[in-house]
Amino acid sequence: MSFDKVAIIGLGLLGGSIGLAVAQHLPGVLTTGYDSDPAVRRRAAERGLVGTVCDSAAEAAADADLVILCVPVGAMGEAARALAGSLRDGALVSDVGSSKQSITRALAEALPGRAVIPAHPVAGTEHSGPDAGFAALFHHRWCILTPPEDADPALVGGLAKFWRALGATVEVMDAEHHDRVLAVTSHIPHLIAYTIVGTASDLEEVTRGEVIKYSAGGFRDFTRIAASDPTMWRDVFLNNREAVLEMLDRFLTDLAHMREAIRAGDGESMFELFTRTRAIRRSIIELGQDDARPDFGRADHG
Amino acid sequence: MSFDKVAIIGLGLLGGSIGLAVAQHLPGVLTTGYDSDPAVRRRAAERGLVGTVCDSAAEAAADADLVILCVPVGAMGEAARALAGSLRDGALVSDVGSSKQSITRALAEALPGRAVIPAHPVAGTEHSGPDAGFAALFHHRWCILTPPEDADPALVGGLAKFWRALGATVEVMDAEHHDRVLAVTSHIPHLIAYTIVGTASDLEEVTRGEVIKYSAGGFRDFTRIAASDPTMWRDVFLNNREAVLEMLDRFLTDLAHMREAIRAGDGESMFELFTRTRAIRRSIIELGQDDARPDFGRADHG
Missing domain, CATH: 1.10.3660.10 (6-phosphogluconate dehydrogenase C-terminal like domain)
Known part of the structure; x- marks a missing residue:
């Protein structure tokens, strides 16, 4: 299965990057978006982070078959409650938060009887806000799905396919x-x-x-x-x-x-630790999770 | 005053970068170099890190008017003793080590009666060895001099001028x-x-x-x-x-x-700290000590 209309709630670094990545990698998919900050909504519209910027979460979510909550972890429950009444039958709700047990609980409580599959794309930068997003944020990064035990395998597969389309590698694990x-x-x-x-x-x-x-x-x-x-x-x-x-x-x-x-x-203990840690660095570079250039190439500048 | 012949003892990241930077910025200055590891000496000669790679520290230092010790902090005393007998009159000995009180003591002990002005260029990358050096390492970086109280101001000035020629900004402070x-x-x-x-x-x-x-x-x-x-x-x-x-x-x-x-x-204490730390980051970028691009531009790759 795949999603035709995706609603993005929260248009900062993550939400904005998802919108731009969908436009680039899944051009047939429609996107709507909402942010509780009117200034962010204006900027999101200017940058074209999503196809349509809406004036409420409920409006943004109304026709979506996938709703992705991109708000701070502590605001997930409230964001879900704001759109619970407007979700269409069969819509899947997901998120991008960094702590999965608490979000799983908050979304189950806010959206009883709804399909919820939490997710966490392990990607980001130090910048935030509607100007921070870019379409390539998820390239060569992992996205972890933490489906509840009773999740519909077709929806899990659909969400995995969505994230792979955005450039991520998908893993499934339990929230704990x-x-x-x-x-x-x-x-x-x-x-x-x-x-x-x-x-x-x-x-x-x-x-x-x-x-x-x-x-x-x-x-x-x-x-x-x-x-x-x-x-x-x-x-x-x-x-x-x-x-x-x-x-x-x-x-x-x-x-x-x-x-x-x-x-x-005790120089020996230090030397032992300082030598051992180099191996981890090598593996991270081999796996494409960092840049091997000295200083990440900062040395080229300035 | 300025230096016409510079000896570099230790040809890893720092020593190699000094050699390359002298060749680029002070082309009239002759450089000699030595490393206790024969494989490093061979590689240094292949890369042309210094004008002449010598077979002993004494030989490298023999005609130099500036000798820079670029060995690990714990090896400074031994490196100085190895060349003490061959230093010419009036030669200045300096270093690049990261702890200045201990080095000041070690060099004073190893080189009685000699002119010693410890220095620390605050620059580096995670790479080490004779392949790691590059001429631009010191550009827009600080170099700290920690002259003893009785240091000759003309020598302090000469060493400051040397480091400025390599692209660094020089500061003077006490070792402690x-x-x-x-x-x-x-x-x-x-x-x-x-x-x-x-x-x-x-x-x-x-x-x-x-x-x-x-x-x-x-x-x-x-x-x-x-x-x-x-x-x-x-x-x-x-x-x-x-x-x-x-x-x-x-x-x-x-x-x-x-x-x-x-x-x-206690979310308030966290929020207060996490907000305060952003100001320091802004200052570091304004001062040109880091790259403002997200992820240092890593996002451009992969």
Whole structure:
């Protein structure tokens, strides 16, 4: 099966990129869109992020056979309630949020009896808003589907086909496992980055100007991650609390070991860790998930 | 004053880049070089990293009026001792290491009565070895000089001029302050990145394949930093222990606050931090220390 009309609720980086990607890769598919911010709706119309920008979520969803919620994790339930009454029979509701257990619960509650298959395209940049989206965002990226146990296999297949058309590779896993995997590959890295950038900006002995000037020593990569959308990330941490705390505690245990190695002058433990981590980097580059050029090619500029 | 003959000891990323940058920006200056690894010397000669690759540090340094030690921080003293006997009168010895107090002590001990001005170009990539260097590495980057109190101002001026010719902006500060600034802008980010990549690779519930596949969620940026040279970084942590432990403890305090905010469901504290950190990112981009394109332009590829 395939979808002929797709409604996108939330027209920021993810929603806008889906709209543009559909226009590029599935030109026969109609898109409608809605954002609760009128300024975002205006900009979305100017950029042509979707075929039709509507004045309400209900209007955008009215004829859709696929509705994709692209709002912060904490706003999913409310967004679903706003359009529940206008969904047509057989419409599938999905999303792009980064914590799947909480969203599965929120959508089941807001849309009783409806077909819901949560999804998470693991793609993004540090930019947000209606100007941030681009059609190639999902190329060579993974999209994880976390269908409930009673999901219709035809709908799961249709949603997988949709994401593959946008350039993604699709994996299916249960929501609990998703939340643990993403806690370590995405949520903890963001938490650490936000925290160290905050630590650096609060120092008294080292000025903010110095932190900025000498950021090429490693710090600047953390600032990129720490420039991500605050509402989105607040909601992720509020909604994937258990997995984040579990992974954070493992990281803290390992960091305490490294702290002790530094204190004790134990160069061997450091060397062992610093050597082992290189293998992971090589695999990420081999799998096309990063750019092997030094500094991602930043060295070519400036 | 200026230097006519520059000897580079250690022909990896930094040493090789200095050699190439001198050839490009100071074509009248002669360069010699040495590396303790014969394979590196051969490759350095093939790439033309310096004018003459010598078979010993003493030979490379014999006629130089500027000798730059580009070896791991822990090897600086030994490298200096190896060439101490062949230095000509008035030659200046400098370095590129990332921890200045320990190097200042090691070089003063190895080179009694000699002119020594430690330096640290804050530039690098995750790659290392004789193939990693390139002439533009220092463009739009800072180079910090940490001259001892009794340093000859003419030599400080000459060294500053040398680094400016290679494209860097020069700052002068004392070694203790340098070590604190770099602990936060470079050493702690590396320690955190190495540790979280190690944590992720040790998980049992999340496979290494999953960590690699879903690394685009944020983790991959940490793997880039965690691919840096293990010997260099072991030496940095062994030699800048006090400042690293001090800054690490501040980070751990802040991370404990964020952990508590997540546990308590305190979204306001998170939102406040996540908003504040964006300003630092903007300043880094305005100062030309990073690329404003989403994902540093990685989105253009693949």
